[in-house]
Amino acid sequence: MLRTDVIVLGAGMVGVSAALHLQQRGRSVVLVDRRGPGEETSYGNAGLIQREGVVPYPFPRDIALLARYAFNQLPESNLHWSALPRIAPWLLRYWRASTPAEVAKTARGARPLVERCIIEHEALMAPAGLLGLVRRTGYMRVYRSASALEDALDKQRVDREVYGVNFEPLDAAKVAALEPHLKDTIAGGILMPDPVSVSDPGALVNGYATLFEQRGGRFEQADARSLEAGRDGWIIGTPRGPIAAAAVVLALGPWSDDVFRPLGYRFPLGIKRGYHQHFKALGNATLNRPVLDAEFGYLLAPMTRGIRLTTGAEFALRDAPPTPVQLARVTPLARDIFPLGEKAEPAPWLGRRPCLPDMLPIIGPAPSHRGLWFNFGHHHLGFTLGPVAGRLLAEMMTGEKPFTDPSPYRAERF
Numbered sequence: 001m002l003r004t005d006v007i008v009l010g011a012g013m014v015g016v017s018a019a020l021h022l023q024q025r026g027r028s029v030v031l032v033d034r035r036g037p038g039e040e041t042s043y044g045n046a047g048l049i050q051r052e053g054v055v056p057y058p059f060p061r062d063i064a065l066l067a068r069y070a071f072n073q074l075p076e077s078n079l080h081w082s083a084l085p086r087i088a089p090w091l092l093r094y095w096r097a098s099t100p101a102e103v104a105k106t107a108r109g110a111r112p113l114v115e116r117c118i119i120e121h122e123a124l125m126a127p128a129g130l131l132g133l134v135r136r137t138g139y140m141r142v143y144r145s146a147s148a149l150e151d152a153l154d155k156q157r158v159d160r161e162v163y164g165v166n167f168e169p170l171d172a173a174k175v176a177a178l179e180p181h182l183k184d185t186i187a188g189g190i191l192m193p194d195p196v197s198v199s200d201p202g203a204l205v206n207g208y209a210t211l212f213e214q215r216g217g218r219f220e221q222a223d224a225r226s227l228e229a230g231r232d233g234w235i236i237g238t239p240r241g242p243i244a245a246a247a248v249v250l251a252l253g254p255w256s257d258d259v260f261r262p263l264g265y266r267f268p269l270g271i272k273r274g275y276h277q278h279f280k281a282l283g284n285a286t287l288n289r290p291v292l293d294a295e296f297g298y299l300l301a302p303m304t305r306g307i308r309l310t311t312g313a314e315f316a317l318r319d320a321p322p323t324p325v326q327l328a329r330v331t332p333l334a335r336d337i338f339p340l341g342e343k344a345e346p347a348p349w350l351g352r353r354p355c356l357p358d359m360l361p362i363i364g365p366a367p368s369h370r371g372l373w374f375n376f377g378h379h380h381l382g383f384t385l386g387p388v389a390g391r392l393l394a395e396m397m398t399g400e401k402p403f404t405d406p407s408p409y410r411a412e413r414f
């Protein structure tokens, strides 16, 4: 039987980054995925490394707004009523975690990770030869009404004051100067200057996985659900035979419960589904950065395959068939602000954001199993946080002093 120090389950941004950090600390690592690296959620996201993303998306607490969400009247959200009996307990916990005091607590927990997100990405991009993928143009939120812009600026001023989140207000002329192909339906915007973005998120994960293999790491295609506790560690079955390790990292993103539930854990891992569709741009139209149409909750991101339109959240069962109604609702709205041409592929992509109710990940040791480590639940920010979370986990696993207090992310909080 092959023996290694650590098996990492899941080769999305979170798992690949953890594997690289463990390897950097002298551990032999086998990285396992049933597909290739970076082919699921970490492939289809908006490609933003969200240096500004300290304050989480709260669950709406205003009753009138809640009713509009519940009846699918707002394009940024879609609820499957048939899923309610199963997801209601998680929604209730998310709602409870969305009071101003709880949101502030989450933001304090997120800040040390978010503050280092670009630094930790660059520390992997440089040796992988991938720094050229990064676009350092920030991202822009645009508003169609002056009143919506004013409200957003008020909130932004508070976030700057309390959490140090930078922004620049933009009038219509400044929006046009930065993004000349946006239409004049826009009253103004807010530039978030600190985040960076990439034009092919899957390629970035794949490039990190290549670096891992070049440095002697081994990638195996196998089903993580075959994981078993052995006498002195963990064993996983692969087509090339079983692999044993003293330690295992669970980084299966939205599928993490497929492994933690059989081991007896009941973490409230919920799913916010999201879609993307690429469009060709008309004529020579381009975008220099991702643009969020803030009043309608969708984003346009320039990607190698075209303009990627990504949607807000769909509250549904993880494995329910796709229902891309949000794409149908927002595509005409997107055409109002940018000259989108035809679709670049026949069917939209469906992804699943892995979300714990307090919108913080679980990073750290499993409470009841020796050698089992968790790294999942990175919600809207898994692409952003993969490298920094990988560093923190590897420091904890190897007995180094963690760069930040890991207690906000401990499993025992649930």
Ligand SMILES: Cc1cc2nc3c(=O)[nH]c(=O)nc-3n(C[C@H](O)[C@H](O)[C@H](O)COP(=O)(O)OP(=O)(O)OC[C@H]3O[C@@H](n4cnc5c(N)ncnc54)[C@H](O)[C@@H]3O)c2cc1C
Residues within 6 Å of the ligand: 009, 010, 011, 012, 013, 014, 015, 032, 033, 034, 035, 036, 037, 038, 039, 040, 041, 042, 043, 044, 045, 046, 047, 048, 049, 050, 222, 223, 224, 225, 251, 252, 253, 254, 255, 258, 273, 274, 275, 276, 310, 311, 351, 352, 353, 354, 376, 377, 378, 379, 380, 381, 382, 383, 384, 385
């Ligand atoms: C529309 C949309 C836009 C987003 N935009 C952004 C953004 O701009 N910035 C940002 O930071 N985040 C964004 N996110 C969130 C981000 O994409 C996720 O948080 C992140 O990709 C999660 O990474 P992960 O590695 O945990 O999961 P994944 O990337 O899903 O990786 C999990 C891996 O586990 C594997 N797996 C599952 N089950 C098994 C099994 N039984 N055996 C073996 N392998 C298995 C899968 O094949 C997969 O490769 C967005 C998400 C969506 C849906």
